Amino acid sequence: MAENGQDEAAKPREVGRLEWAVGALGALIVVAVLGMLGYEAAVARDGPPILLTRVIAVTPTEAGFVVRFETENRGPSTAAEVVVRATLKEGDRTVEDIETTLDYVARRSRREAGVILRRDPASGALEIAAVSYRKP
Structure with missing residues (x-):
């Protein structure tokens, strides 16, 4: 066995x-x-990020008006600490100016975020754009 x-x-x-x-x-x-x-x-080619920001939705809340936006990076490189500024104007006068920072927006990707305005964005002209970034 x-x-x-x-x-x-x-x-x-x-x-x-x-x-x-x-x-x-x-x-x-x-x-x-x-x-x-x-x-x-x-x-792969090197170049700066191309950051485009657009408003997705505006929602009234008890705290104010939540403006949800999307920042898209169409460029070939990643952006870190992307500062997005939302400016509400009535005529030539700036009524509100708010900034928020997105930690990271990879190349060819999108990130959603939001800012809270005290006044209704429909009462004036809302401008929202990425104004700075850092190379990671």
Whole structure:
């Protein structure tokens, strides 16, 4: 009986089809990721972030008017500490001026945030724009 046990232990185990399929899939994923990283390294261009800001919605609340906005980075580089300024004007007079900071806006991505105004933005002209950033 001891001899049968030794014969079975010495016999190589056969690899099943599922194991081959999972191994092939893993290898394909690794090759795809390496290819994508190589492509990005070869064609990536350096340049400043292109930050565009637009209002998504204005919601009246007990605290004031919440102005939700989206800042999109269409540029080839990432921006950190993006300062967005919202200015409410009535004619030539600035009624409210508020700034907020977005920690991070990656290249070719979007971030949503909001500011709270005391006055209704419909009562004047609301200007909102990214005014500064830092290179991470």
